[in-house]
Amino acid sequence: MTWRCADMKLSILDQSPVPEGSTPAEALAETVSLAIEADRLGYHRFWVSEHHAARGLAGSSPEVLMAHLAAVTSRIRIGSGAVLLPYYSAYKVAENFRVLEALYPGRIDLGLGRAAGGGALAARALQENRTGGAELYELQIRDLLSYLYGAPDDEHRFAGLETSPQVSTAPELWLLGSSRDSAALAARLGTGYAYARFINSDGGSMAVRSFRSSFRPSPAASAPRALVSVFAICAETSAEADRLAASMDLSLVQLEKGHVSTGTPSVETALGYNYTPYDRFRIGDNRRRMVLGSPDEVRRQFTALIEEYQCEEIMFATLVHRYEDKLKSLRLIADVCGLHGEAGAD
Structure with a gap:
């Protein structure tokens, strides 16, 4: 099959980064403004992330932020990228997202992950008074499938348990990952699969292809659906996009050195x-996880990605210092890729 730019859906991942000289409250406000604009421009999804004890990232509670984003938008799907399931009760997560689905039917995505999402101290605090952890991840996802798409059967340890509120629709369930293992798990359980190329640029196309070939239908999905997520910066010229990417270059270098996010530095x-x-070596290697350039260059790179990954959707995160540059990048990509937003959208 030949995949074209016109065939793909475009979506956004926003981690609520805190720019140098700004505050977490301002970062969250920018996430809200970005979601409103993405909705207006015709983007397909807007996902927010979960990070803990991270000075440079303000988004620690995707469910709470999602409720507000869904309230101020009208068409775009709103989701988590991701809820870090090993820290929580699958039953409680299911009820949180059933409430969201009841309020905004047909617009809610539940993206799941098992990364630490913060340092060791934060992980210990989140796991306090809990038994198990990442080793129970598959069981938790199976539980979520039961809670969201029916009820636990007679063989389940919580047989007969109902999940409130009872609604006629359910959120889309996605597994996020950056390896063949996560792809295999998503295929085995019958969920959507989001490959995090912005984390690992190696082996992603093979992971997505193996997901498709081994997918087993489930109550969550009758056919495989996949997306690939990247860092992306679009500007009027490739030189300007390269200049703006300097902020992301330094941010990633500092993250690798300290294993914590310290905010997005200015150019x-x-x-x-x-x-x-x-x-310098790490910057060169990290650039492989990015799509950078003028509008035509970004469109060509997106088209190459959907051909390589044989997926129907690209999700991107734009890590720049100035909100105005992020907004402009969003608009340039929407225009060059022919998104259909509100009439008269710039």
């Missing part, structure tokens, strides 16, 4: 940073 801070030769 000026990034260009003035004293990089080591190894830092």
